Amino acid sequence: MLWFVAAGGLVSTAFIGGTSSAQEAKAQLDPGAQQELQAGQEALVARHYEGAEKAFRKANKIQHESCLACYLGLAQALASLGQKKDALGAADKAMKLATNDVERAQVHSLRGFTLASAGSDAKTLKEEESEYRQALQLDSRVTEYHLRLGMTLMKESQDGEGAKEISQYLQLDPQGRYTEYARKLMDNPRRAREDYAPEFSVRTLQGETVSLSGLTGKFIVLDFWATWCPPCRASVGELKELTRKYPRDRVVLISVSADKEEDKWRDFVAKKEMDWHQYRDPEGSIQRTFGIHAFPTYIVIDPEGIVRQTIVGENPQQSIVARLKSVLATLTAEKGKA
The missing domain is CATH 1.25.40.10 (Tetratricopeptide repeat domain)
Structure with missing residues (x-):
């Protein structure tokens, strides 16, 4: 939809x-x-x-x-x-x-x-x-x-x-x-009832073309962030942990940066060794496609392409990445039972 x-x-x-x-x-x-x-x-x-x-x-x-x-x-x-x-x-x-x-x-x-x-x-x-x-x-x-x-x-x-x-x-x-x-x-007909993710295709910092249709069958986590966002910067370590916890043939993490300055973004990604899919969206086209208005925002898409969870903002009791882990643990367990 x-x-x-x-x-x-x-x-x-x-x-x-x-x-x-x-x-x-x-x-x-x-x-x-x-x-x-x-x-x-x-x-x-x-x-x-x-x-x-x-x-x-x-x-x-x-x-x-x-x-x-x-x-x-x-x-x-x-x-x-x-x-x-x-x-x-x-x-x-x-x-x-x-x-x-x-x-x-x-x-x-x-x-x-x-x-x-x-x-x-x-x-x-x-x-x-x-x-x-x-x-x-x-x-x-x-x-x-x-x-x-x-x-x-x-x-x-x-x-x-x-x-x-x-x-x-x-x-x-x-x-x-x-x-x-x-x-x-x-x-x-379920497409009319379920929140299917919009199609997207991006060319990452690593030179790969990544698209929703090309990732069918995998869980996708979209991480909308920016280098000027303190909680975004603080979450990098946990995101690394997330990529280690789930194999990349099962869960794909794509970080979409709102940074305007390419050099600053590239330097930060290199310094923090963010070795998963990285894409800079300076004009905000992907952000608008997904209705992003705050950072960080995480969107979890299931193997069928349905948006299963959107997590926005901070929780003083639990980091966003910790909440994200909980969601993924539940969804991947459901997938395993299917």
Whole structure:
């Protein structure tokens, strides 16, 4: 499920593709607003949600709070930041500006996306399903609404009904941008319910290309850190111990650094003899893919590619690495029994 959202957010296609609403086409957006709107759309694609929020707010202010595309973009940025209430508020304002069924369908789809980002309890899933059904009823030409509805139905364990919607998407748009993922859902509906890790591929300091798909069958620990982070530096010894405890053909540790200065990062890694996979992410692309906002953060991915644990921050009673060891001990024991 995470991969699908992280791939760019289906809702973004409602306006990022350059389609302007009829209302805004008549009003002719102020050049300054157009510039900010474009910046916001680009930030969304790059998963730079804070920047997107700021740009959409600026564009909307220039347009005197009457910009439909600005509210659509703002709602998606806020939803991606986990701000459900504010995102739904922005969507409500977008709905008031919508002048036709196509625009209203976009807003319903956006509300569905916001609800999907907020949780998966039964009540929320029903609301999410309702939003996507309304979007389809208003504009059946958007094939991706079928895919969104199908995912929601699968999350509700209605795999048969979900498969019908996804099959409809594949039939109507066999070369669509989400075709590959749709086929994966058809093969394994659990992808809609489980927190599957987003695909990633990095070239490490050691010159190796490491990817999620290439590590299938192994436990993966992603260590998001930086040399300027005291608890990150303090955990190096325990991380070394972790690599000794578990063979590398079973548990793979990948440290992803947020350092901007390459020389400082390289020197630290060499000095501390951090001989496992090392990758520097100065632009934050991998961090944004996994929604990292604090350091250190550890993400444990099981052999099937499902995120099983995310550990953030410090615990005065127990180090993060100690907590990580406990999680791995439990998961590897479960794997051994399987």
